[in-house]
Amino acid sequence: MRYLPLEPADRAAMLAKIGARDVDALFADVPEEARLDGPVHGLPDHATELAVERDLGAMARKNVSAADVPFFLGCGAYRHHIPASVDHLIQRGEFLTSYTPYQPEIAQGTLQALFEFQTQVARLYGCDVANASMYDGSTACWEAIVMARRITRRSKAIISAGVHPHYVAVCQTMARFTKDALDVALPELTDGAPGDDMARLLAGIDGETSAVVVQYPNVLGHIDDLSELAERCHAKKALLIAVVTEPVALGAIRSPGEMGADIVVGEGQSLGVGLNFGGPYVGLFACREKHVRQMPGRLAGETVDAAGQRGFVLTLSTREQHIRREKATSNICTNSGLCALAFSVHMTLLGEKGLRNLAALNHARAVQAAERLAQIDGIDLVNGSFFNEFVLRLPQDARQVARALADRMILAGVSLGRLYPDGEGLDRGLVVAVTETNSDEDIAAFAAALEEVLA
């Protein structure tokens, strides 16, 4: 019981002070029939650190980890190299084992880091302000729709076919209960612009529309100029919500905020966080200054202390559940503080220069891979534009191809059939992501194995 410092003598002395006969007396409020007479049945007793590490290590080794194979999966979670200092810094106990900074005098480390994070996110997204993080990109996407409903007092949102299907599914789940109307569509593998349904979005905006939601680059990698869409939204007093699942892309392409998006949300996992089988990740959330009081989540703000020194506090808390209760902008409480810190540390190490170099390298590697793979007989590169992720149209169901490649120890990409079980004509699509972690040898091995599987 290495985590428990009380000794039997301590317990006896404390019970004496309390005036209780034994520890059972402290559970007197629990009805007799609900009290267990011993440890919960069917679970093992305590174990040594060595034994736990051994058992869980065995479980971990049953998985094929990305480092062991040529690896090309993306679709909302990307493998990037994380500098060693990031993990070191976030494991400092003062960050790792601190709480939400409700006592600002002894939480300036977390608060200043969040203030820096908010500034980085706002600048990256081209927005005025950003919050201190959400759970992840998918939940941030729904919160953005709810925020747009509050601002516009309308409850009909149009969602682009290019938004990640899990994000759409999260919004559909919620909208079913909140009675928001969501206009959704499945993507198509249109040559040159997969998943692009700009014409549908432009045509759909009317006086009832609260927001249009687009992903940039979209789930199939295609990149659309959002300027016209933003103008059309604003003409009808609707908001444009842009979703970014790959923040590294914004080192190479214009930000959604620059093109007129009102709310920009997304996933920050690419920087500092790692794949982690899908979580914990970090939701990014930014908007215009004039809408800040409708924003969900925590905000760090600058102020001064009683001695006149600059310091930081959590602010505008009256939006939040612990004060506003059922009238809060969201029910979110715990967010992704430590992942936001990891994002921020990684971004600080990169800086403008590093991020732009990293983005250029990602794009170049992806172009190389796309060109090489498109040379294979029977394979088409569907995208006209892309950043580090693109769709290949295979001559057969991509699920089987991905499985066959996994048997050859290549993790080849995400098959659209898995993401869109009902998507007609999508099952031959394979979304391939290429980052700085992919070597020339990885790309060559992928191409060779794919040729073999399709032969």
Added chain:
Amino acid sequence: MARYFTEDHEWIDIEGDHATIGITDYAQEQLGDIVFVEVPESGSVLEKGADAAVVESVKAASDVYAPVSGEILEGNDALADEPALVNTSPEEDGWFFRMSLSDSSELEGLMDAKAYKAFVDSL
């Protein structure tokens, strides 16, 4: 001009069929430093008792209700830049909104200054 008070600590000045509404000195004292006030948009029509405005301190948010039914004529825009007016001049410069009065009989249940003082003293 007549001034009335509600048990929700609002004051109402009546001039003809127009009412000016704010929160009382007692209310601002209880709320502490006011950091934000949201006033209603002119043109909105409110029933008596409906949410009309929001007043926030750092740790609390309170709804201000329409004490009578009517249409909002204007909100006090000065509060957007200077919410502290509610603390420094709650019953004059820190007014919240003006509205038309659609049913003057609604004034009957309200308190006058003396009754309000007695009400506050009893709290």
Added chain:
Amino acid sequence: MNMNSEGRPTRPEPADAVAESWTGNKALMLEEALIFEIGTTASTGVDVETPPAVRSRLGGLDRNREIGLAGLSEPQAVRHYTRLSRQNYAIDLGLFPLGSCTMKHNPRLNEKVARMPGFADIHPLQPVDTVGGAFELIHTLGEWLCKLTGMPAVAMSPKAGAHGELCGVLAIRSALEARGDAREVILVPESAHGTNPATAAFAGYKVEDIPATPEGRVDLAALEARLGPDVAGVMITNPNTCGLFEPDMKRISDAVHAAGGLVYCDGANFNAIVGRVRPGDLGIDAMHINLHKTFSTPHGGGGPGSGPVVFSEALAPFAPLPFVEKQGDHYILIEEETAEDHHASSFGRMVAFHGQMGMFTRALAYMMSHGADGLKQVAEDAVLNANYILRSLDDVLEAPFGKGGPCMHEALFSDKGFAEGFTTLDLAKALIDEGYHPMTMYFPLVVHGAMLIEPTETESKETLDQFIGALRSIVARAKAGDPSMHQAPFHAPRRRLDETAAARKPVLVWKEPEQAEAAE
């Protein structure tokens, strides 16, 4: 005689004067500017390989203006964040008695396990047969949670406690809708966490309060009187936010069920009863478990959390996608592609991917370390420590609900008896100077100037005795009216901060000095 010491003093002068330093630093406590003030857009701490020359395929949207991201070299960055970290209090430094937050020790084995490449470096959309170990871990953790709570099913994907609440409430709504029963109201005790009413509203419900009794419990009679065909259910925290077990929990559940509603239990305070009481035996239908409270995953300055939800048989069919099932000796993933007819009632997906895997690994490492016997001891020690604090302070602080009997995992006091003008806030800030993080203040709302102290099982008797001594000293000052308390803390990295100014003119991002001036 060798005279090479030059008369260097080896005994200090008596300390009386305090000198301001030129830097503003105080020896080991170092001031640190913002990255935007230290770094530039031209500096970087990451070497990136030169990209091969290719034809750009960015659709003509190549970035054409600077983002404005300051960079730091690695040594600068390490120093920046190390200095910042030292301005934080943390459970690694000392007692962190935040009531209802369960700030317990975060074992480092958890961190090591979570970073094993087989868990940390796998993608959520990898072909399922390449991640069998991940599904095994999720399923194993789910089994522990089911057994510890005595519930038949669990949803693993919720991202934190409030998200778990949402999961439970959506399942309740789905179950009612499935029987064609549209109910509009959720009842929440007035002492509840703010997340409860916010969650119910976020899920489209109207929220009504249930009053508390003078003993700090749910008012059963008032609850029963309010139940009816419009009430979808109740959200009850047990042990509750006053640190008390709800002895009528089973009767509450029975009454709600008899009226056609369902029972949500907020499991934020599960640490008090883990291994000793199974919520499933109390008739509840759904309960979230904060892995970042009871099961020791770190709070990380505000997250990430993880909030799996256990379900009764009544709600199990409505659990969200995705989830893991065991078939024979292997694990299958139920998601959109595989849910099909036998999981048609699922209310759908509430998050991308599979939930907080990194928290699952940590929580399971913690559970396996403690085992069933150790977890029972966790609850007992947590409750013992809280009662020790209650009985060591209730002669100087009013314990509004402490007279009738023991508390559970946290002790609740009020500010009664402080000198005129002295508040819980003053006491909390004075506690900072004593080297402690303050307790939860002004919550629950049903107690005036509430102070909610949760020591957890992590603390030794010696640590508690020192804390009790510090608190008794501060309480004596508050009763005597020591005016210096209004100005505390004196020794923290910052004095009291002006929250009013921060909220009136919010500064939420850094701006270049000239931009900031222009914005004035």
